[in-house]
Amino acid sequence: MTPPLTLAADQNSFARVQARSAELERSIAAAPESFRVLTGDRPTGPLHLGHYFGTLLNRVRLQQAGVEVLVLVADYQVITDRDRGEDLPEVVTELVLDQLAAGLDPERTTFFCHSAVPALNQLLLPLLSLVTVAELHRNPTVKAETAATGDRPMSGLMLTYPLHQAADILFCGANLVPVGRDQLPHLELTRTVARRFAHRYAPVFVQPEALLGDAPLLLGTDGTKMSKSRGNAVSLRADEDTTAQLFRRAVTDSERTITYEPQRRREVSGLVLLGALCRGEAPEDFAAAIGGGGATGLKTAVTEAVNERLRPLRARRAELAADPTIVREVLRRGNAVANEIAGHTLDRVRTAMGMRY
Template structure:
């Protein structure tokens, strides 16, 4: 974790950027963010990041979204279902409001020039700097895998993603700030050593609500506690109905002592814009059944228009492929130009 001083500095910078964006000074900013295609996107992704991406896109920030397919193998031994996951991820993006006319959607593996930046970038960081990155440590422990070279250099690969398109803002939570610091170090060190090519990079700290899984833990497909954007109303109702609450009939919001009940109340609160405590008071002695009915209605009502749009894209896979092909083509043109600038700065244009 960054020390408190660096967090405060990052927060100040983030607030300055946000004020600029809100004032319409969007031309200064290029955003890069993305997801690993390891499964379906869920409510945690939607409220945690997708809403913010759409907001920035619609305010006029130059937005780029990477589907990080190479990063699937940082902690997995297979790429089974990856093509299906990628296409479904594009469908989720489109259904949630990401507009390919405004936002470049592309995949890691389709942009070789961006990945080629790994070689000069790796020369700009030490092994010790990579070893002490807290996200790398956490992901290694969570996966149970030995530390692979790809996982160790994960922050450098992210730096390639951000810097190839001259990204200068990345929406992040506080725990991801160390990644931004690695990218900033790489940009500064490259500019200092070879010549000014890359921008200063800042984290745009998000204050979006953290939506828990149906059991109170972090929402994750691997825990089986996630409501996917792509689920039908019936699948959503079934999953919520199966979620564990407790034996106490009176519904109260108490995340520490009643994680299951409180997770459901939080989900309902985010989908309706209401305070979870207010919802708990309203349900009162209605018990778990009434709570689950309320949550099911809240989720299905909120996501009905999104799922309707998604259903249209499911029936037009050619369009989904075209969106990705166009994004990959645009990303390649940008990456080739940036790689050319890097070679020129390093005296490697032959």
């Protein structure tokens, strides 16, 4: 029996991933055409500043560097923890608009939807045969999502969620996946599945590597993690007045002088960091500029910084939204590309399994 992983071993493992990620960044700079990236989102609501600084800017960076980027709109994953996808067509459209406005170019980046690529979803069957139920139950995301649903029974779709992510990565031969530390177990399961398929049948799948991001954890206006569901996030499509109203309600403290002290002043420091990121400044400098302005001065400065940063994005978004055919065409073209890739991969899988009749 394999002994449990110790904290020291886990830290050493993460250090190795960090070192390898740094090597990969150097390789991207030298030969970006050698990489294919798979990333994506569940269409569960509008993207916000946490997504912008956490993932969108990195996607644009990789695209600009010359890396092939595929962006999945994971519409099937919406029903892992709910009965139906409410207003899904509208949410999907808004999700794509947010990303186009942020700088992703459909001429260089491929957008596609789960539900539009049958061969990708068909890969789930052979992949499921390569993992145990215990391995699925141990996945941190499955455990966390199940706990968050309260008394709601776990669906089979939720239990197999890690394999959906594995199929998303493996079907397109992505060799690079941008992840945070908490997503590493998903990626390791994907690599395990690729190895097991090769051992049982033939080497078909690429084993993807992690590209670790350094995006900061952004807090919402209430001092908790920024989230669509908590109503504490500035959505990218919000207008300037709505943004100002949200920050006027933000939680701060009674100290007059504004400082950046994340451990002692969580809510104030969260707002300072947000403003600093929007201005491209160090949070200490952003706080010092406000000085003794108090909560009112802080909220005003952050509102101005956010609106200034998002103004070009919002203007671009309004232009794109004026033509309802744009998103449809982006997805039509992207779905066609994804279907071609998935069909080729499924053909190789069936050949390796001896299922060509």
